[in-house]
Amino acid sequence: MTSSRFAVAVHILALHAMLPEEPLTSEFVAGSVCTNPVVVRRLLGLLRKAGMVEARSGPRGGSRLIRDPKELRLSEIYRAVEDEGLLAMHRHDPNPACPVGARIQGALAAVFEDAEAALIQSLEGRTLGDVLSALEACAAEPA
Amino acid sequence: MTSSRFAVAVHILALHAMLPEEPLTSEFVAGSVCTNPVVVRRLLGLLRKAGMVEARSGPRGGSRLIRDPKELRLSEIYRAVEDEGLLAMHRHDPNPACPVGARIQGALAAVFEDAEAALIQSLEGRTLGDVLSALEACAAEPA
DNA sequence: CAGATCTGTAACCGAAACAGTTTCAAAGTA
């Protein structure tokens, strides 16, 4: 299981995309996510490093989205906030004196790489704009 | 990041496939994995439930592989030992009074499902036999 | 049957990862 950072990051960016008029404070965003503003600022820091948002201090400050949602791929968001390595190897190295132990991690590395690439590629096929469309479709449904 | 269970389970099964003559004790397997025999027995319990190995108590006991490695797909092993849900949602539910918070998890669910399916499908394309081949290819290389 | 071996399972421990929290310096506004 990954951290919840990817889910929260998409949430944060979706909120920014829905309210592009003015900068959003971390406090406001935290109210939607139901978490502490510092948690939001930590994620915004990663998204800022990735060039997706920009921030301003002080009154009337906050953060704004600086990418077109329709061209912001979920794979980019994933990579911006999640650590590399989705599937975990052995916690401790296996026995190097065993023919299997000595080589199993090398054999698994290729498998893991392909599997993770497949997941990323799936996220590559969707954009923040798609998420916004899903939100709106959902909003249109009867309660 | 997932647990290391998938990596260790493949290790355990590869060892069984390489030594099909006699049952392997959890102590012996633990020596290759470099862990405690109980950790191995826990995983063997899951693999037994999944119909991949069988076990016998007592002297001359241990576990044997009861599936053809060439037809044992890595996706089966993954599902046998890892919990569902690779990508995590928010740890706490978002604010239901916010239009985004109320619906973001529904919108993300479809995304997560597709991404995880893509990963599983990648594992579906490889078998324990492929891992054995990789181990042998590696063994043939000069040190 | 007695004794040894091995599995299966429950219970507990320690380490690591994370989200949440507090605090404060620095940037920016009015």
Next chain:
DNA sequence: TACTTTGAAACTGTTTCGGTTACAGATCTG
């Protein structure tokens, strides 16, 4: 100047996981 907000460091509490101990039950051997 007084106020707001970000950015970042530091610490806490919770959860997850692998490692460990302990022991009942099954199985083989003499």
